[in-house]
Amino acid sequence: MANPYTFELPDPAAVRRALATVIDPELRRPIAELGMLKEVRIDDAGRVSVGVLLTIAGCPLRGTITADVEQALASVPGVSAVQVELDVMTPQQRSELKEQLRGSERGNPFADPSSLTRVYAVASGKGGVGKSSVTVNLACAMAAQGLRVGIVDADVYGFSVPGLLGITQAPTQVDEMILPPVAFGVKVISIGMFVANNKPVAWRGPMLHRALEQFLTDVYFGDLDVLFLDLPPGTGDVAISVAQLLPSSQILVVTTPQTAAAEVAERAGAIAEQTGQQVAGVIENMSWLLLPDGSKMEVFGSGGGRAVAERLSAVLEAPVPLLGSIPLEPALRAGGDAGRPIVLDDVPSEGVAADELRRIAAELAARPRGLAGRPLGVTPR
Numbered sequence: 001m002a003n004p005y006t007f008e009l010p011d012p013a014a015v016r017r018a019l020a021t022v023i024d025p026e027l028r029r030p031i032a033e034l035g036m037l038k039e040v041r042i043d044d045a046g047r048v049s050v051g052v053l054l055t056i057a058g059c060p061l062r063g064t065i066t067a068d069v070e071q072a073l074a075s076v077p078g079v080s081a082v083q084v085e086l087d088v089m090t091p092q093q094r095s096e097l098k099e100q101l102r103g104s105e106r107g108n109p110f111a112d113p114s115s116l117t118r119v120y121a122v123a124s125g126k127g128g129v130g131k132s133s134v135t136v137n138l139a140c141a142m143a144a145q146g147l148r149v150g151i152v153d154a155d156v157y158g159f160s161v162p163g164l165l166g167i168t169q170a171p172t173q174v175d176e177m178i179l180p181p182v183a184f185g186v187k188v189i190s191i192g193m194f195v196a197n198n199k200p201v202a203w204r205g206p207m208l209h210r211a212l213e214q215f216l217t218d219v220y221f222g223d224l225d226v227l228f229l230d231l232p233p234g235t236g237d238v239a240i241s242v243a244q245l246l247p248s249s250q251i252l253v254v255t256t257p258q259t260a261a262a263e264v265a266e267r268a269g270a271i272a273e274q275t276g277q278q279v280a281g282v283i284e285n286m287s288w289l290l291l292p293d294g295s296k297m298e299v300f301g302s303g304g305g306r307a308v309a310e311r312l313s314a315v316l317e318a319p320v321p322l323l324g325s326i327p328l329e330p331a332l333r334a335g336g337d338a339g340r341p342i343v344l345d346d347v348p349s350e351g352v353a354a355d356e357l358r359r360i361a362a363e364l365a366a367r368p369r370g371l372a373g374r375p376l377g378v379t380p381r
């Protein structure tokens with residue numbers, strides 16, 4: 001029988017294995033792989049001290065990293081106490097990290113023809129149809145399904161994505177590399193994170209183009225399966241910039257059933273004819289309101305989503321599906337206000353909107369990833 005008074009020291013290999021599970025909250029990679037673990041000491045009383053190198057002084061997530069290290073070591077047998085000593089990387093260590101993350105070349109990784117990230121630019125004809133709500137819900141549903149997902153909130157006039165995801169943290173800047181905050185597994189960057197006091201942005205096309213380009217080159221998203229771009233409503237400059245900067249991006253059109261909304265939504269989608277982009281599909285939002293007697297009230301009329309899908313199919317001479325119809329539901333609005341999208345499992349919902357959004361997300365996620373349907377740049381002889 002083991003002597004209960006014998007003190008068993010932690011196995012250094014078990015300590016290393018535990019530390020290998022600690023993930024940097026922004027970079028989403030193990031801190032051990034990122035050169036963020038300095039030294040690990042185990043004293044003869046079973047106390048473990050871990051040196052952690054932060055990317056920048058005052059890293060907003062130092063508390064999270066400390067807690068994660070403590071938690072990872074708590075279950076290693078023999079560990080009596082954990083001390084986390086925080087230090088900051090030297091400029092040399094930071095440039096090694098940057099090089100490890102994205103190589104020595106800077107550029108827009110999503111424009112690379114070999115990129116396997118599917119990029120969906122979410123467009124609407126007019127404001128207030130729920131484009132941002134649909135974007136964050138699809139993104140969170142996909143992340144919950146295990147996909148690596150990012151959102152660029154390019155809706156300069158109504159940057160609402162951080163609020164819809166409850167993000168108050170500013171992005172961390174490591175020299176010229178920007179690390180996007182992460183919410184519910186989704187990496188998010190928004191113009192709203194760079195303007196003081198929620199001031200309105202009155203930028204002209206070239207500035208918007210540069211801002212979008214900077215987001216795509218300077219923000220470290222890592223390898224993503226899906227990137228959503230929340231576009232401003234309408235058919236403005238940003239849509240053209242997206243087509244130039246991300247030629248393989250596909251457009252997702254959000255509309256309400258209303259005829260007037262559908263007509264402008266069709267215009268937003270038809271821009272694909274000029275830019276050569278594909279339209280991934282149409283999502284109708286606010287399709288009906290379920291009344292207490294079980295009947296459906298079509299507050300904004302009916303048929304807009306189907307009409308847009310049919311007309312875009314005709315204009316683009318390619319099938320544009322109606323991906324789904326999402327009802328008006330107070331819980332969806334409340335989830336947005338609370339910064340917890342309705343598709344997250346722990347958000348109670350009595351309606352069908354969450355299921356419909358999850359279903360649409362699964363359908364988009366199941367589409368073949370990568371090079372299918374892209375020109376290969378070869379000509380037959």
Ligand SMILES: Nc1ncnc2c1ncn2[C@@H]1O[C@H](COP(=O)(O)OP(=O)(O)OP(=O)(O)O)[C@@H](O)[C@H]1O
Pocket residue numbers: 124126127128129130131132133134155158159160232233285286326327328329330332333334336337353
């Ligand atoms: N299906 C829905 N049921 C209930 N409320 C909804 C629904 N869709 C969106 N909303 C609410 O409608 C408002 C507008 O939605 P949202 O901000 O997503 O629209 P938007 O099209 O992105 O607007 P803008 O382009 O002007 O930023 C929000 O308060 C949102 O919570």
